[in-house]
Amino acid sequence: MLCYLIRHGESAYNVEGRIQGQANVPLTELGRKQALALGNAFRDQQFDALFSSPLDRAYHTAEPVAAALELPIQTDDRLKELNAGVFQGLVWNEIVAQHPEAAARWKSLDPDYRIPGGESRRDLVQRALAVIESIRSLGHKRVVIVAHGGLLSAGLKGLLDIPAERNPFMLYNGSISTLHWGEQFKVLTLNQIDHLHLDGERLDSRMGDL
Numbered sequence: 001m002l003c004y005l006i007r008h009g010e011s012a013y014n015v016e017g018r019i020q021g022q023a024n025v026p027l028t029e030l031g032r033k034q035a036l037a038l039g040n041a042f043r044d045q046q047f048d049a050l051f052s053s054p055l056d057r058a059y060h061t062a063e064p065v066a067a068a069l070e071l072p073i074q075t076d077d078r079l080k081e082l083n084a085g086v087f088q089g090l091v092w093n094e095i096v097a098q099h100p101e102a103a104a105r106w107k108s109l110d111p112d113y114r115i116p117g118g119e120s121r122r123d124l125v126q127r128a129l130a131v132i133e134s135i136r137s138l139g140h141k142r143v144v145i146v147a148h149g150g151l152l153s154a155g156l157k158g159l160l161d162i163p164a165e166r167n168p169f170m171l172y173n174g175s176i177s178t179l180h181w182g183e184q185f186k187v188l189t190l191n192q193i194d195h196l197h198l199d200g201e202r203l204d205s206r207m208g209d210l
Contacts, residue, residue, distance in 0.1 A: 001136050003179040005155075006146045008053075008061040009034035010173040010205045017091050020148075021084025021118065024056050031057065034174035034196055034203050039064025041176070041195035047071060048140035053079035053147045061174070062146040069144070078131035081148035085118025111164035122164040124150060129158030136181060152177070159185060173205050 009031030013020045027035065042065050052062040054075040066073045086102065087095050096103045105113045114120040119127075132155045135143060145152075153169040159179070162168060171177065174196050178188040196203040 021088035083118040085115035128155035
């Protein structure tokens, strides 16, 4: 199976530096343009299926890709971002002020520490790996998955046996990473953004995950 992983376009909370988690945050104008550029990148290509997180920032990124591929968008709740619990909607300084003990525990990189009301890093890796393996089991040859930076990075960690506490990936808004399962699993491309242009305008915005 050839699998294209797309991180959603720039969102309002990306710009503000807020922890999004599973909040339903809209795309910015730039994010909507990035979605259109992704649609252009997939034009005249053939894929078997398109899966997306149901959260608006991912789903609205998926829409132009779905139109280009003439495929329905299949949503899966397991593709949602990390459940950030009490951190959701806050910038880091607010988290430190309002939840100092939880902030310190999260910064310690303990893979099993669950944000109050949310998930741990290991929870996210396990969920991401499970949904990717579930999609692979459907037997499609070429698929697209549109989701979130934290979720997709966690899936890559799971597939590559990288410890949950390590964070070697930061996927950019609108980026494409490509995976292939054949005789062995391979990461073919990571974090591509060369497609992010529309009518001569460069559209890359290198925002963090979550």
